[in-house]
Amino acid sequence: LYHEKPYLIDMGQAVTLDHPQALTFLIRDIKNLNRYFSRYCDVLDEQEIVRTITGTGRREP
Structure with missing residues (x-):
């Protein structure tokens, strides 16, 4: 918490298994x-x- 408010500093990302770059990622x-x-x-x-x-x-890849 910063000044009594939550801050998100890192957001996860995901792709589906059939995404062309899934293995690369x-x-x-x-x-x-x-x-x-x-x-x-x-x-x-x-x-x-x-x-x-x-x-x-x-x-x-």
Whole structure:
């Protein structure tokens, strides 16, 4: 709260699974999350995360 009012500073975005850029966005987000959290802890392998989420191997967009 700021001056007793809530402020949203980051809004999530989403696309449907059939969106042409869905996999590209997923891989980008995983890379960004890994980059951030790698400063504080060990992170999982990007390819393994993609495989876990999609049930497939990594396919570069």
